[in-house]
Amino acid sequence: MTISIIVLLFGAGVLTGMINAVAGGGTFLSFGALTLVGVPPVVANATSSITQFPGYITSTLAYWEDFKTFWRGAIALAVASVVGSLLGSWILLQLDNPQFRTLVPWLLLAATALFAAGPYLKPKPRPGQHASVGSAFGTAMQFVTAIYGGFFGAGMGVMMLASLGLSQAGDYHRLNALKNMLAMVIAAVAIIVFVAGGVVAWPQAVVMIPGVAIGGWSGVWIAKRVPQSVMRFSVIAVGLLLAVYYFVK
Template sequence: MLFFEIALLLLAGFVSGAVNAVAGGGTFLTFGALTLVGLPPITANATSSIAQLPGYVTSTLAYTRELKVIGRTALPFLLVSAIGGLLGALLLLALDNPQFRAMVPWLLIAATGLFAAGPRIARALRARQLHAPRPLAWVIQFVVAIYGGFFGAGMGIMMLASLGLTEGEDFHRLNAIKTLLSVVIAIIAIAVFVKGGVIAWSEAAVMIAATALGGYSGVAAARRFPQSYVRGFVIAVGLFLTVYYVVTG
């Protein structure tokens, strides 16, 4: 790797860790940086999954108290998440890079739109006090997990919205379940990607270190900015990547 490429990956990883801690959406940054240094889209997507894992794990550890209270309630969600993440990752590897690349702009614009609408979706669910039977929530989580194993950007927003239908309105409870499910989906998908040989290990090593550092030390700096600014930055990155893939397609 060139010095510029290493610097770009370090910066993207660090900012991704901080952004995830404040507003989510770090996948846009890691996937985008890996794309810009020349990795094929499937490899960039798989390597980005590894880069995000440390943040998911540390967030889950921070919610140990909430997860102990949740207990067995999370087990069906864990099961469908594992199966869905496996299917999504296998589906990705069933494609070749030209096929996946053709899908990326549509995936990016959909994920960017969902990320932008995330707060409004959450408010609408709370205002209408919508509730669904748990089996329906398990089905929805299964679909979300397939998407998470396949691509992943915007997955957190999807899970918060779907979990809110059955698990109440307590943000910390929802976020605790979400982070735990994210770890499961990521680990399953990464195992598939490693076996499939689509990980760029040098780039992954650079990003893992930067993401972990960003998540730990970058939070304080990121919190100085209003969440709306952070979200706006992530949305701008999503739109830039969409245009990039359209123009270079």
């Protein structure tokens, strides 16, 4: 890698971490930056999953106390996440780069639309409701979400928060804690499959991971000063531009 590519990937990692901390959707940038520097789409998707993983861990640890109230019910959702992510990541590995590349603009458009609709999909707080999580309906919905997350992670968090809001009880913070834990499980399984399949660009990942970590930490500072609407608009613009890029390329 040249110095300019290293700077580009590190900078994209920082912005990815910031956007994930403020509004979510940073996967658009990490995936886009990797493909722009010449990483094949399948490898870029797998590598992007690895760069996001440290952020999922820290987000889950931040909600550690919340898990004491529902961890038993979350086991069923975690199992569904493991199976769904295995299936989604396995499907990805069955595609070659040209095949996956034809799907990328459509996946980007769908994920961008989902991200744009995120504020309207967020579940309304339901104070006082603390029923156990892990119903059959919720487990089935989580299985479908995990397939998408294992195959193509962009927009997964918004999709999961929306599905959990429809199927689980509790306020927004409780659902967000559950979402962060399940996202970590989905990403961990996908990473194992991708590493075993040999589709990870490790030099690029090593450059981006510290940037994502720095961006995630500094994103808290950004969140207090930059309106989330500005960050969301930036993510949507990037998603649309990348979709157009892949349509015309």
